[in-house]
Amino acid sequence: MVVVALAFFAGLGFLFSYLILRNGLVGLVIALAIYVPYSFYSYRYGDRIVLRVSGARPVTHEQEPRLHNIVEGLAIAGGVPKPAVYVVPERAPNAFATGPDPEHSSIAVTQGLLDTMDRVELEGVIGHEMSHIRDRDILLGTVVATLVGSVVLISEFMLRWFFWGGMFGGRSRDNEGGGGGFAVLAVLGIVLAILAPLFAQLIRLAMSRRREYLADAEGVLLTRYPPGLTAALKKIAADTTPMRSANNATAHLWLNQPSRVPGESNHWWESLFSTHPPIQDRIRVLEEM
């Protein structure tokens, strides 16, 4: 998936720069020059930003003994170091994990989750998050998210260039020759510049949904008790408390997609644009285990 996304991104850079400079390689280099530092930065410091944006606060063992015991237990079960533990002051039950690798990871849960879940349910939720940490899903998510960001950036630039270039500087380039072939490529470029960000988003979302199913399955492998996570997901599905700190930039991180408006409808096209599979489908898959 990442390879496909990277190839797509490199091809896009190549085509666009061919259209502008008549030299694909330069564009490829520029594309990489944008992408590599960008993704390294978000890889290394993304977790701190995410924790701050969501308003998460670190808690000690004395403040939340149950949560700390469960996180430590599942870290032992997964053979990874114990992640830092945070609580988000939100009433909606939800949780997320972040951090570049298992050695520098954090798990954050909302106050609502602590208040509504019993021990086995909380264990199910933390097991899911621990699987994200063990699989380095956060790294994968970051890499893909920055990739999408870069595609959007480049496409935006491309469209602007077509627009202004067409008005002022377009003539001289056309006279250089190429003619019909170049025009076809240019049209293709414009179409791609419009569609690329959309496709990139769809790839990211499809991948995010797959990883959720995987984390459900592996989390249950850690707790050895599928009904725990099932019960937790059912409670979350029944809860309609909106989340204040919900936004598109962090939606993919949470255990379940946070919603601003309670009782949203479920059209088929909505599932294309969501970061998580429908919660009912996740429950069904777990119950079949």
Add this chain to the structure above:
Amino acid sequence: MIVLWVLLGLVVLLLLYGVLTYNRLVLLRVRTENAWSQIDVQLKRRYDLIPNLLETVKGYAAHERELFEEVARARSVAQAASGVQAQADAENQLTRTLGRLIAVAENYPQLKASENFLALQEELTGTEDKIAFSRQFYNDTVQKLNTLIQRFPASIIAGLGHFTPREFFEIEEPAARGPVSVGF
């Protein structure tokens, strides 16, 4: 000449396989040892919690003396046990008596409401979960190691490196043991 190159290639491939398998075996052995010491850490934590727990329960339910002695005895037996099987048996016994202690505590409303007892109960539950999880991780790792040691051709490398299968840390599940009687 070509035959020579092919032979040389085969030897290199074999060596590569040997080295990779050997490293995998070493990794699994180290991980098994780490997992075992993790169980140890959690078991010690439980030993440390027991005197506190007994002290607290005594304050509210003084006449359950027999049970207190039983818990204390089970604790010292478990602490002294050595070897995977003996340790497992002693720990199962300790878990059972502790379970009875908590069950008895349920009969004393004042004790159940005491903050100190609730905190100790949380720590005990948390620690017993961690014992279970560390045992699970240990057994998973032992299974991987044992499978690799016994599977051909990795078994040859394991034999050369003196890798031996490890013992599982067995848990006692009363319902799962012995013949099951089914009534129709």
